[in-house]
Amino acid sequence: AQSVTQLDSQVPVFEEAPVELRCNYSSSVSVYLFWYVQYPNQGLQLLLKYLSGSTLVKGINGFEAEFNKSQTSFHLRKPSVHISDTAEYFCAVSDLGTASKLTFGTGTRLQVTL
């Protein structure tokens, strides 16, 4: 079985500053990795995903994430955040043996202020 750890429950940041949201996973098999974003009062929306190939994945809204197999991490980054990035961010994993079943982390609330 796999698991996901998001160590930071909240990340406050000023507008135009860079941000990194951390995600570590545990799995005994190869995995797919995802970041989803949840804006207030909305469902989850896919930001980006890693399936295979290049370890640097670019997503929507200027976000990117890097898959690091040796550190079992998939941290999300953005070089300059905007107020509109305020949301909850979820890291998720599925393993190739149980494709389509996602295990989510507990979420990180990104709060962007002026």
Add this chain to the structure above:
Amino acid sequence: DADVTQTPRNRITKTGKRIMLECSQTKGHDRMYWYRQDPGLGLRLIYYSFDVKDINKGEISDGYSVSRQAQAKFSLSLESAIPNQTALYFCATSDPQGETETQYFGPGTRLLVL
């Protein structure tokens, strides 16, 4: 129009009542899921269905049942609601033939059990 819709969007019920949450999708996806979201716990899988004749328990299925009436419809029932089932419930869909492993979420149903 939204691709994944959930009804109702908000529901207040009393302990012991039976309630049904409904999910409909126009994406033509075979796979559908029900999750619940609790603060600090992320999303947890309740049930999932890979086609109309396939129903599977997820991580936290006790106290819930589901019905897959058609490819486009997947309902979640609480046979006898209890207060710790107060949560935000999400339906999601995915297409194994299409964009690999991406799940598309509805807007959620906020349930309060008194």
